[in-house]
Amino acid sequence: MISFSNVNKWYGDYHALVDINAEVKQGEVVVVCGPSGSGKSTLIRTVNRLEEIQSGQLQFNGQDVHSPMGHRELNQLRSQIGFVFQSFNLFPHMSVLENITFSPMRVRGVSRDAAQAKAMALLERVGLAGKAQAFPAQLSGGQQQRVAIARALAMEPPAMLFDEPTSALDPEMVGEVLAVMRSLAHEGMTMMCVTHEMGFAREVADRVWFMDAGSILEMADPKDFFSHPQHPRAQRFLTDLRAH
Amino acid sequence: MNDLIQIVSDNWLLLLVGQYPNGPLGGLACTLILSVLGIALAFPLSVLIALARISRFALLRWPAAALVYAARGIPLLLIILWVYFLVPMLIGSNISGFTTMVVTLVIYEAAFLAEIVRAGIEALPKGQMEAARALGLSYPGAMLYVILPQALYNMLPSMLSQFVSTIKETTLGYVINVHELTFAASQVNNQLLTKPFHVYFILAVIYFIVCWSLTEVTERLERRITTRRQGGGRAQVRSAQAPSLSGARP
Numbered sequence: 001m002i003s004f005s006n007v008n009k010w011y012g013d014y015h016a017l018v019d020i021n022a023e024v025k026q027g028e029v030v031v032v033c034g035p036s037g038s039g040k041s042t043l044i045r046t047v048n049r050l051e052e053i054q055s056g057q058l059q060f061n062g063q064d065v066h067s068p069m070g071h072r073e074l075n076q077l078r079s080q081i082g083f084v085f086q087s088f089n090l091f092p093h094m095s096v097l098e099n100i101t102f103s104p105m106r107v108r109g110v111s112r113d114a115a116q117a118k119a120m121a122l123l124e125r126v127g128l129a130g131k132a133q134a135f136p137a138q139l140s141g142g143q144q145q146r147v148a149i150a151r152a153l154a155m156e157p158p159a160m161l162f163d164e165p166t167s168a169l170d171p172e173m174v175g176e177v178l179a180v181m182r183s184l185a186h187e188g189m190t191m192m193c194v195t196h197e198m199g200f201a202r203e204v205a206d207r208v209w210f211m212d213a214g215s216i217l218e219m220a221d222p223k224d225f226f227s228h229p230q231h232p233r234a235q236r237f238l239t240d241l242r243a244h
Numbered sequence: 245m246n247d248l249i250q251i252v253s254d255n256w257l258l259l260l261v262g263q264y265p266n267g268p269l270g271g272l273a274c275t276l277i278l279s280v281l282g283i284a285l286a287f288p289l290s291v292l293i294a295l296a297r298i299s300r301f302a303l304l305r306w307p308a309a310a311l312v313y314a315a316r317g318i319p320l321l322l323i324i325l326w327v328y329f330l331v332p333m334l335i336g337s338n339i340s341g342f343t344t345m346v347v348t349l350v351i352y353e354a355a356f357l358a359e360i361v362r363a364g365i366e367a368l369p370k371g372q373m374e375a376a377r378a379l380g381l382s383y384p385g386a387m388l389y390v391i392l393p394q395a396l397y398n399m400l401p402s403m404l405s406q407f408v409s410t411i412k413e414t415t416l417g418y419v420i421n422v423h424e425l426t427f428a429a430s431q432v433n434n435q436l437l438t439k440p441f442h443v444y445f446i447l448a449v450i451y452f453i454v455c456w457s458l459t460e461v462t463e464r465l466e467r468r469i470t471t472r473r474q475g476g477g478r479a480q481v482r483s484a485q486a487p488s489l490s491g492a493r494p
Contacts, residue, residue, distance in 0.1 A: 048378055071382060079380025089375035092473070093393050103379035106389065137474060155379065 001026045001159050001190045002047055007056035009042060009214075016042050017053065018214040024159070024207075029191045031201040031222070034211035035237060040194040041086075043211065044163050047192065048081040049074060061158055079107050082152035082160035086167050088144040090136040090151070096123070097132040100151045108155070115154070122150040126180050142173030146180055159190035166197055198241060202226055210234045247442050255432045259450065262423045268342075270423030272450060278342070278417065278424060279410045282349030283357075287403075289350065290357030291396075295387065297362050308358070315355030321416050324348045328420050341422040345414065353410055360402045364395030398473075401466040408455045408462070415451075425450065 002024040009017035017039050024030045032040045045051040046058060049065055058065045063077055090099050100122060101115035110118075123129045126146040136144055145165055152160060162181065166174040178200050185191055185204045195201065201208055201222055208225040210218040210233075217231040229235045252259075262270015269277070296308035315323075327348045332338050339347075368391060376386035396403075415426040429447040433440050 050374055050378065075377075075380045075382050078378055081378070083375075083378040085371055085375060085378075087369065087371050089369070089371035091372065091375070091390055091394075093397065102389070103381065106385060107380040151379070 001028070001061060002192060003059045004043075004046075005057045005059075007046065007053050007058055009046065009051065009053045016214050017046070020056070020216060022209060022216055022219065024190060024192050027188045027190055028206045029185045029189075029204055030193070030207045030209060031205040032192065032194045032209045032211060033196065033198070033201060033237075034217075038211040039214040040211050041163050042214075044161050044192060044194050047161055048078050048083055050083075075107070079103065079155050080157050082155065082157035084145070084148050084152055084160065084162045084165050086164040088136070088141070088148045088168070090144055090148055092136050094135075095132070096128070096134050096136070096139070096147050099136070099147060100154045103151070104154050118154060119150070122153050123147075125153075125183075126150045127176070140173060141169045142176045145169065145173075145177045149177075149180055149184075153184075159192070160184065162191065162193040162195065164194050164196070166195065198226070210237065212237075247439060248446060251432065251436070251439065251442055252446060258432060259425065259428050259446070262428050268423050270425075271428040272425045272454075274342075274423055275411060275414050275425040276454075278345055278349065278414045278422070279407060281346050282353050282410050282414075283403075283407050285346070285350045286353035286357055289354040290361055291392070293354055293358035294361035294365065297358060298365060311351075312355045312358060315352050320348070320352055320413055321419065323352055324416055324420060327351075341417065341420040344420055345417040345422045345424075349410060349413065352413070353406065356406055356409075357403060360399050360406060361395065363402075364399035365391055367398065368394055398469065400469065401462045404458060404462040404465065408458050411455055411458075412451065 004020040004022045007017055007020040008015070020043065032043060034040055042051055046053050047060060047065065053066050060077065060081060065077065069077075090096075091102070094102060097116065097119055100119035101110075101112065104110040104115040104118065105112060120129065120132065123132055126149055128143060128146055128150070131139060131143065131147070136147070139147065149160075149165075165181070166177050169177065174197065178197060181191070181193070181200070182204055193200075193205075203222075205222045208218075208220055208222045209216050210220075210225065210229070210231065212233050218225065218229060218234050220230070225234070226238065229238055258271060260271045261273045262268060264270065264273070268274075293308045293311065296304040297312065299305050299308075324344065328341075328344045331344065331347065372390055372394065373386055376390040377383070381390070414422075414424050417424045418426045418430070421427070426447060429443055433443040436443065
């Protein structure tokens with residue numbers, strides 16, 4: 001579904017992604033973890049080309065994401081990739097319902113009625129049916145992130161990307177967002193999640209990728225990764241995590 | 245004090261509308277029409293200039309920047325004189341002082357409004373554009389439906405202040421015989437000859453009242469926008485755990 005081959009990215013002299021070779025298979029849940037600054041977010045943002053790469057190839061659903069293409073083609077491609085941001089990025093001037101119906105109507109040309117019916121079903125699913133008319137600023141962080149997930153799902157993407165979806169949340173709201181992600185995973189959604197929630201990784205992930213300094217140092221089953229990590233850097237990372 | 249009242253009661257119509265209907269519309273009416281026209285025509289232009297200023301194409305960025313820097317660095321009076329003498333040479337026929345003034349104000353205010361609009365756009369979190377693009381929207385679509393509505397709304401108070409400045413700037417029309425409020429007051433002064441202090445005091449009071457009331461409106465608007473941004477506008481549906489706002493929202 002998503003495959004990286006020899007992907008490299010530089011910010012000037014800084015080598016942000018180093019020879020990434022990896023694949024997220026259909027229906028698979030991959031958790032990307034690693035210390036901050038290791039390139040996790042950069043990696044996930046290359047998938048829908050919020051970040052450009054300088055060499056290598058990145059395929060999404062059979063399409064070469066970073067090949068030269070027209071604006072229209074790129075927008076079309078992006079509309080098929082669900083992306084959830086750390087800071088939610090709901091549109092504050094639109095109601096919850098408008099946030100969710102916006103892209104199906106504008107990008108796909110779905111009728112208002114159809115878009116709203118779909119949005120209400122999605123809000124039901126993330127447990128916020130009563131908030132359709134609310135504005136983002138009236139919602140808690142956890143609620144906003146659940147709306148953001150619903151907004152991404154409204155485009156019926158074949159895969160969802162999560163870029164630290166719970167890092168901006170107060171601890172008591174992390175659970176409600178993870179619950180939504182867990183249910184998505186159980187329904188067979190292909191997911192790539194950058195997260196520090198190791199409990200979620202252990203329970204839900206099919207694969208864990210451990211990154212440091214722009215490289216993927218280890219790809220493993222969560223069970224193996226957490227019980228006996230191979231790479232010394234991964235061992236140190238897990239020890240540091242347990243220390244607090 | 246009696247003199248003041250006498251002058252106002254003798255000349256209020258002249259100060260309000262000039263010699264209209266026996267001559268061109270002037271006085272306060274002309275001042276307000278000039279300001280409204282200036283800002284209203286400058287506004288769409290300013291959005292385009294702002295978009296050009298942040299464009300990734302140098303071909304758009306440079307002329308827009310040049311215009312903005314020129315407007316910031318050259319006194320308005322000079323631009324008025326330029327337009328007054330240059331435009332007739334270019335188009336081959338004379339234009340009225342009123343048209344000159346409108347053209348000048350549009351150019352000048354568009355440059356200043358453009359900087360306000362640009363600031364509004366750049367003050368929004370980068371994630372707004374990214375989220376719109378990630379959903380598959382084109383850059384113009386994201387600008388039109390996501391960025392500009394927020395940026396312009398947030399910048400309403402600044403734009404209104406710019407309108408207040410514009411009202412004061414119309415006084416410069418006096419030098420090219422535009423029959424606006426200052427011109428009307430000087431006509432009154434020329435008739436009376438002995439009461440310049442009184443006449444120009446009245447003039448100052450009129451400007452002050454207009455500008456001060458607009459400033460009040462601006463401040464009220466600003467407070468309203470602040471509360472709305474914090475989600476207080478619709479307190480009845482506000483969630484109980486909302487206070488954190490999570491830092492990311494403007």
